[in-house]
Amino acid sequence: MNIKLNKTQPLFIKILDFMVHISLAICTAWFIAYSFAYKVTNTGQSMLPLIGVNEGVLVNRLAYVFDKPERFDIIAFKSSENDVNVKRIIGLPGETVVILEGIVYINGNPLDTSDVTGKDLEKAALEGIASAPVIxxxxxxxxxxxxxxxxxxxxxxxxxxxxxxxxxxxxxxxIIPLKRIGYLY
Incomplete structure (x- = not known):
């Protein structure tokens, strides 16, 4: 049955049609905001120079619904204390990571970051738990x-x-500050 709105339709039908359209617009806006506009503020210096202190970034929550996180992706994640952190993925599931004399090794091979960031990232002065192989x-x-x-x-x-x-x-x-607005790689 096809309902056509015209001036002879009852007021109830016109109001119902208006409410359906408003509901669809609200649901669409919510979906877009929830999926692509989750805002995170970077609180520390760990991602300098790419992301500065107190800069606001948007997170794509759907990115990993149909795809897996990849090496060099910049992610937002919750820590054990429920804080939201921003870091770059270096090691993937099943790999062995070790840091020796500041150089990151993946499965025994030195990690080359120049293709992704345009320059080699700094050496890691502190190896931490990665001074021994992390599987x-x-x-x-x-x-x-x-x-x-x-x-x-x-x-x-x-x-x-x-x-x-x-x-x-x-x-x-x-997205914040406005003078540095832009896509992250």
């Missing part, structure tokens, strides 16, 4: 901050390996 389980990721000198990340027991279920999503857009 990642099937649902674990090893994360590091870009500013290795000032980052609390998987090298330290407070963060440790990040379980997949704690990953909120992938960062995609810096």
């Amino acid at each position: 990642l389980k099937d649902d674990e990721y090893f994360v590091l901050g870009d500013n290795r000198e000032s980052s609390e990340d998987s090298r330290f027991s407070k963060i440790g390996n990040v379980k997949r279920k704690l990953i909120i999503g992938k960062l995609w857009l810096r």
